[in-house]
Amino acid sequence: MSKRERVVVPDQAEMRQQVYMTHIRDCQEAHRQQTGFARRYAIETYGCQLNENDSEYLAGLLDEMGFIPAPSVREADFIILNTCSIRQNADDRLFGNLGHIKRLRQDRPDLVIAVCGCMMKQSEHVDKIDKSFSFVDLIFGPQDIYRLPEFLYSRLIESRRVYAVSDEDVIIEGLPIHRARRFRALVSIMYGCNNFCTYCVVPYTRGRERSREPQDILKEIRGLSADGxxxxxxxxxxxxxxxxxxPDTAAGPRDFTSLLEAVARIGTFSRIRFMTSHPKDISDALLDVMSRYTCIERHLHLPLQSGSDRILEKMNRRYSQAHYLDIARKAREKIPGITLSTDLIVGFPGETEADFLETLNVMQQVQFDAAFTFQFSPRSNTPAAEMDDQISAEIVRDRFQRMIDLQNRHSLASNEQLVGKTMEILIEGSSSSDDQVLSGRTSCNRLINVTIPDTHLLPREAVDEKGRVIGQALEGKLAQVKITKAKTFSMLGEMETINT
Ligand code: SF4
Known part of the structure; x- marks a missing residue:
């Protein structure tokens, strides 16, 4: 896409959505007066943080139109499934969930159901929905989120089903947002991808790269700072x-390193994270900025995918093993204590045992602190799905297990070296298994579950009348924690102090 072809949602289109929004709001008010209840929504999100951020915009639009969040999918009047097409298991989950929702719809014909997101950019999924799940009312793509008011108008006022999947590479500004977390804000700085890794559907589903104007991003982030x-x-x-x-007219930081530094300079954030980095584009300047500002995470997620130069070329990754190792070395040198995490794919077409051993070799050299490991999953219409040297499931399973075994040893060793040390965590709330244990992350993105030896350490509002900890009241607070035990994917610690 050339510089002049960027499309920002035009004013007229925004105004049209405002009109639909007003109609839906009136319709909602009439419904509330008739029934005594506001209509409720539930959004199920699959996949990455970009999808989570899209769902926050969908929720923001729905709030604006007078819907309220439902406690569960079962209790919702409007269900949105925001899909991901990166791997086969995400596809399977969608169709499994649609099967459950079909039964809900049989009991409640007025239930409105939408499916959106990346999978809707692939015609075979839309065809399957049309054939087997024809009760779905709205189908739209990731570039069409801002048109939700119009789609609801069609369904609620005109009783029409909607299919709207556009290829227009839009940038959406100014949409209302309902943030999922009170302490962490997701900010999309760009959309789409130009890299065309041969296994990946993203460039086809999310379009070409388009960056938001720096001033729009910084305005949003200054607002987040003001909101605490x-x-x-x-x-x-x-x-x-x-x-x-x-475009040449864009004012402000025009590359990622400068943008990250501008965000760090705002000065109020305890943590600035970013995701995802491509090894071919990481610069020394970025590592220098990370080392200068302690509010920037001590963590770099750098997808390796394969350690074999031959496979990296087949994947169209455009870096070599040597280049990757060089970045990892520099990152560890320049930023002491940094954690390195990665994504790894096993069983890419044509991967030989020698190629696989190269991946294990890089793992040994880098000693990743964490890794997301995947078995190659052919995605339709990608070049890799058409390659004729697919690897047998048995070989893939065997290599996958060997890779996991190695990574688990590295992850555990990485965590074990911190036992006995005191680390700062940002509290994210109660742990999922015990509401009297807090859960939080270090700047280097390690997950720590924290016991509280004495509730007098905590501010009063975080302890109920029975002396029980209210985890929610501590979200976003920083605490000093002594690490007591290392596990493979997390650590245990004991709270020493908390910033109140
Ligand atoms: S960089 Fe490659 S893997 Fe990542 S989104 Fe783009 S095409 Fe997909």
Whole structure:
């Protein structure tokens, strides 16, 4: 896409959505007066943080139109499934869930059901929904989220089903947002991807790279600072290529390193995170900025995918093993204590045992602190799905297990070296298994479950009359924690002090 072809949602289109929004709001008010209840919504989100951020915009639009969040999908009047097409298991989950929702719809014909997101950009999924789940009312793509008021108008006022999946590479500004967390804000800085890794559907589902104007991003982030958010997460499929497509008129930081530094300089955030980086685009300047500002996370997620140069070329990743190792070395040198995490794919077409051993070799050299490991999942219409040297499931399973075994040893060893040390965490709330244990992350993105030896350490509002800890009241607070035990995917600790 050339610099001049950027499309920002035009004013007229925004105004049209405002009109639909007003109609739906009136319709909602009439419904509330008739029944005594506001209509409720539930959004199920699959996949990455970019999808989570899209769902926050969908929720913001629904709030604006007078809907309220439902406690569960079962109790909702409007259900949205925001899909992901990155791997086969995400596809399977969608169709499994549609099967459950079909039964809900049989009992409640007025239930409105929408499916949106990346999967809707692939015609075979839309055809399957049309054939087997024809009760779905609204189908729209990731570039069409801002048109939700119009789609609801069609369904609620005109009783029409909607199919709207556009290829227009829009940038959406100014939409209302309902943030899922009180302390962490997700901020998409760019959309789409130009890299065309041969296994990946993203460039086909989310379109070409387009960066938001720096002033729009910084305005949003200054607002988050004023609202007291502790953590901001900058999102893009490849944040390191931020700004390449900006028009010459764009004012402010025009590359990712400068943008990250501008966010760090705001000075109020405890944590600034970013996701995802591409090894071919990481610069020394970025590592230097990370080392200078302690509010920027001590963590780099750098997808390796394969350690074999031959497979990296087949994947169209455009870096070599040597280049990757060089970045990892520099990151560890420049930023002491940094954690390195990665994504790894096993069983890419044509992967030989020697190629696989190269991946294990890189794992040994880098000693990743964490890794997301995946078995190759052929995605329709991608070049890799058509390659004729697919690997047998048995070989893939065997290599996958060996990779997991190695990574688990590295993850555990990485955590074990911290036992006995005191670390600062940002509290995210109660742990999922015990509401009297808090859960939080270090700046280097390690998950720590924390016991509280004495509730007198906590502010009064975080302890109920029975002396029980109210985890929600501590979200976003910083605490000093002594690490007592290392596990593979998390650590245990004991609270020493908390910033109140
Ligand atoms: S960089 Fe590659 S893997 Fe990542 S979104 Fe773009 S095409 Fe997909």
């Amino acid at each position: 958010y502790q953590e901001v997460m900058l999102l893009g499929q490849n944040v390191n290529s931020y700004g390449h497509d900006l």
